[in-house]
Amino acid sequence: MTDPVSSPATGGFVPSRRQLLTAIGKAGGAAALYHAMTAMGHAAPSQFNGPPKLSGAKKGATVIVLGAGLAGMLAAYELMKAGYKVKLLEYQHRPGGRNWTVRGGDVIQEIGGAVQKVGFSPGNYLNPGPWRIPYHHEAVLHYCQEFGVALEPFVQINHNGYVHSSKAFDGKPVRYGAVGTDFKGHVAELLAKAVNKGALDDTVSKEDKDKLLEAMKGWGILDKDMNYVKSLRTSSSRGYDRPPGGGVGGAPIPSEPYGLTDVLDPRMWMTNAFYFNNVMQTSMFQPVGGMDMIGKGFAKQLPGMITYNAKVTKIAQSDSGVTITYEDLSKGSAVKTASADYCVCTIPLTILSQIEVQASPEMVTAIKSVPYHSSCKVGLEMKRRFWEEDDKIYGGHSFTNQSISQLSYPSYGFFKKGPSVLLGAYAGGAAAYTFGGLTPEQRVEEALKQGSVFHPESYRKEFMNGTAVAWSRLPWIAACASSWNDDARKAHYQNLVKIDGRLVLAGEHASYIGAWMEAALLSSLDAVERLHKMAQAA
Amino acid sequence: MRGTIGIATVAALAIAATTALAQGTGDTSGHDPGAGGATGEAVYREVCQACHMPAGEGGTGAAAIPALAKNAKLADADWMVSTIVKGRGGMPTFNGMLSPDQIASVATYVRGHFGNAYAKPVTVDDVKRLTPEGEE
Structure with a gap:
């Protein structure tokens, strides 16, 4: 071309x-x-236009980066390449921030004192934070390539996964492929009836009516009378009572579609709608071996530049530079200072809002004005992959209207014998707080209780151990991620992201994307490009 | 009464479900059955103690989560309700996640427990008065 x-x-x-x-x-x-690109069907789904080409930093210019999550490390990496002398301060003892993977032997400490020692077998893991990368998160994918982080497919849609609602199908889970087929079948039949009764005559032209009927017949798999019925044709999408085989008993036996009432349960169509979200569309990827391979990949580019266990307590600035006060948690909270010409601060606002920041009143107000939300994930290690062996589910999700929201089956190690970790809860909204208010043991028990609905024979029998990460209880962030609303955006967003003296903020909170790694990276790139431009002009 | 709250919660959730992604909360759970608590105490257990801890004692990490126990700021009921409705600092916006009934109940509960003794109950009207226009 x-x-x-x-x-x-x-x-x-x-x-x-x-x-x-x-x-x-x-x-x-x-x-x-x-x-023009949009018209040609080429609209870029990402604002990423390749890595910035920053160069020619003034001799001896220095930058201090607060936070060694993805935003902070990307800022440090690109500014270092541009010629700045860069150092980073990080509260935790590891790089990555929310880009995090827990494995057997890891210890998770919570506000309030709860401590979990992860009991997973070697090779198994849970990604408590980010866990999937959409194909259009081009910045994440770019830096994975640049740093040699191997990616593998993340199984997003699995038609053989279950959908469960306590209010439909007598509380029994059904396969997504079957209920999804029936949903469109019933809707197509009803729409065809409405068209044929003339109910849409004032909105649809004669020509479009014919096209619409043809579409409903084909899309919904309707019969010649425009009804959605039990047949080999509908079974070829929703599944058979006996699937086609070979030889003497090869003839298939069709299955009976589910009735309209149960199919209309919100959990059913919400599952369908979910997969159409732009950020949920395939292809999706995950790093081989755990999401923290990305954070480790970044950290490898910054040898000796990150000071861990550093709790920032003050960000001061003057006409000549910035001075950061921090406690060295590895040395009995000894108070230290670090100075630089400029500061890129990626500390989450839940924490930053309680740190003294010398900035304009409007930036300080913005820092205190962004609501956050929580999230809770529970990883359950099972003795064997019964979801694969018994239910023929290889990766993907099962959804429920219970507070665990879903199960997700591992997208790696298919067909392996021995223990495997599945995601046993991904609680959001109010449910994230309900889980957060429980002890880790109670969270695991709740996940087992609710998740058993999908695999009643095996769930408790095969259970070995569980790890439950409630983000509201993590000392280093006390929340999951920012959740801007329209009013806060209007009043504070630009004040939050603008350069204030010698300080610029970056991180997912300084984006319109929200809790995705791409948000951290795009925000960071924008911040360092502006900072570099200002430094060059100074 | 319980039924009424249930319906209100479902309605609020329908809104929350459709706006969640538009607001850019990112890759968080696609479904939230919501908080079903009908009493102030139930809502506290279900939602608030995730951060403010079981006895309202708050907590400390890289930053502090404010204690609700013996908190003089709670004397100002409007301030408290406004904080719940709109969020503050890292605290979420609970408007839409909790119904006005639930917000009134839990505010009244906290103001009368954990060493707080503010007798005047918070009403649903108070919550509605302090909820931004068009967002309830």
Whole structure:
């Protein structure tokens, strides 16, 4: 597609798409290019345009980065490449921040004193925070390539996973493929009936009515009378009572579709709608061996630059530089200071809002004005992969209207014998707090109780140990991530992200993306590009 | 009464479910059955103690989670309700996650427990008065 070709019809020069787009971009700028790309079906789903090409930092210019999560480490990496002398301060004893994986032997401490020692077998893990990367999170994918972080598929959609609602199908889980097929079948039949009764005559033209009916018949798998019924055709999507086989007993036996009332349960259509969210669409990826491979990949680029166990207590700035006061938690909270020309601060606002920050009143107000939400994940180690062996579920999710929200089956180690860890709860909203208020043991018990609905024969029998991470109880963040609302955005977002003297903030909270690693990276790139420009102009 | 709260919660959740991703809360759970607690104490156990701890004692990590026990700021009921409705610092916005009934109940409960003794109950009208227009 990149080579110009001669059109056989006209014999004239026909530009390739790329040449055309380049020409439009040159003539009309980025906005025109974007519109042209959209029209051609090429709209970039990401604001990532490749890594920044920063260079030529003033001799001896220094930057201190607060927080060695992904935002902080990316800022440090790009500024270092530009020629700045960079150092980082990190509260925890490891890099990555929310980019985090727990494995056997790891210790998780909570506000309030609860301590969990992770009991997983070697090779098994739980990603308490980020755990999947959509194909359009191009910054994350780029830096994974750059740092040699191996990626593998994350199984997102699994039609053989279950959907459960306590209010439908007598509380029994059903397969997503079957209920999803029935949902569209019933809806198609009803819409076809409405069209045929003339109910849509004032909104749909005669021509479109015919097209709509044809679509409903094909999409919904309706019969010649436009009904959604038990048949080999509908079974070819929803599954059979006896699937097609070979030889004497090869003939399939069709299955009976579920009734409309149960199919209309919200948990059913919400599952379907969920997979259409842009950020939930396939392909998705995960790092081989655990999400923290990304954080480790970044940290490897910053040898000796990160000071761990450093609790920042004050961010001061003057016309000549910034001074950070911190306690060295590895040395009995000894108070230390570090100075630099500029500061990139990626400390989550739950923490930063309680630190003295010398900045404009509007930035200080913004720091205190962003609500956060929580989340809770429970990893359950089972003696064997009964979901694969007994239920034929290889990766993907089972959803429920209970507070665990879902199970997720591991996207690695398929068919392996021996212990395996599945995600036994992913509680959000109010449920995240309900789980957070329980002890770790109670959270695991609650996850077992609720999750048993999907695998009643095996769940408790095969259970070995569990780890429950409630983000509201983690001392280093006390929440999961920012949850901006429209009012807060309007009043505070620009004040939060603008450079204030010699200080700039970065992190998922300084983005419109929210709790994704891509948010941390895009925010960080924007911050360091602006900071570099300002430093060059100074 | 219980039934009424249940319906209100379901309605609020329907809104929360549709706005959650639009608001950019990111990769968090796709479904939230919500808090079903009908009494102030039930809501406290179900939601508040996740951060403020079982006896309202708060906690300390890289930052402090404020104690609700013996908290003089709770004398100002409007301040408290406003904090629950809109969030403050790292505290979430509970408008939409909890119904006005639940917010009134839990505010009244906390103001009368954990060493606090503010007798005047918080009402649903108080909550509605302090909820931003169009967001209830």
